[in-house]
Amino acid sequence: MRTSRFSARVESYREEILVSGSAYLGTWLDAASREKIRVFIDDMSPSGAEINYEGTEKRIWDGHLLSADISVFEKMANDVVSRFLGRSVEAYTVLAYSNKPLPSNSRAELGRWHIDSLRRQMKVFMFLTDTTEASGPFEWVVGSHSVQFKVRALLGGHYWSFWPIHRDGTRKYSKLPDGWVEEELRNRHEIRPLLCGAGDVFLVDTSSVHRARPCREGARYALTAYYRN
Numbered sequence: 001m002r003t004s005r006f007s008a009r010v011e012s013y014r015e016e017i018l019v020s021g022s023a024y025l026g027t028w029l030d031a032a033s034r035e036k037i038r039v040f041i042d043d044m045s046p047s048g049a050e051i052n053y054e055g056t057e058k059r060i061w062d063g064h065l066l067s068a069d070i071s072v073f074e075k076m077a078n079d080v081v082s083r084f085l086g087r088s089v090e091a092y093t094v095l096a097y098s099n100k101p102l103p104s105n106s107r108a109e110l111g112r113w114h115i116d117s118l119r120r121q122m123k124v125f126m127f128l129t130d131t132t133e134a135s136g137p138f139e140w141v142v143g144s145h146s147v148q149f150k151v152r153a154l155l156g157g158h159y160w161s162f163w164p165i166h167r168d169g170t171r172k173y174s175k176l177p178d179g180w181v182e183e184e185l186r187n188r189h190e191i192r193p194l195l196c197g198a199g200d201v202f203l204v205d206t207s208s209v210h211r212a213r214p215c216r217e218g219a220r221y222a223l224t225a226y227y228r229n
Contacts, residue, residue: 010080010083017084022140022192037128038128040069041096053099062094078090092228098219098222099215100219112211115207117229123206123225124224125138126199126222127197131196138213139210141190141191141209142208143208144185
């Protein structure tokens with residue numbers, strides 16, 4: 001019975017991903033475990049982290065290898081994504097990160113919209129703190145993961161000119177122009193923020209147009225499990 005109920009939930013996740021590009025998975029880990037992860041992020045030396053956006057973002061890669069609590073999250077995410085894809089998969093990394101408020105008029109507010117891949121790209125996000133409009137929520141253009149949207153974007157030249165190739169043939173992180181997203185897409189599509197409580201978890205297809213909105217006040221702490229195409 002439990003397996004049957006879980007299978008039904010996975011099918012509902014597939015429907016949600018198909019329609020919007022995101023599916024809510026529930027609340028994971030207890031408050032004490034989430035607090036331990038936040039302390040782990042804060043205590044990590046800058047020399048052991050990637051620092052971005054004028055020092056306001058701290059990223060710790062392979063967090064599941066450094067923290068037992070993050071490892072628990074990674075195993076839970078692997079189980080859901082394996083069932084979703086119908087094959088056994090493991091995250092190739094788990095990113096633990098925090099975002100603090102940007103200075104006013106910072107240029108780091110710009111250039112955040114991007115896609116991770118032209119093909120489906122699944123990630124699992126868990127937010128360790130309540131996420132508000134002001135704390136810099138993850139947000140995406142609803143429906144931009146669809147084949148139809150990608151074809152229109154390619155034909156319009158919005159993807160190719162911002163999709164350079166590395167020497168080894170792989171493609172770089174694809175930044176998209178703010179004007180195209182804010183002026184054109186916002187008029188024709190819903191741009192939806194993930195406003196949620198601490199511990200809430202989402203499965204997202206990040207081949208959609210998305211970004212982390214700049215943090216204005218408070219802080220945002222989160223984990224992201226990455227899966228290959």
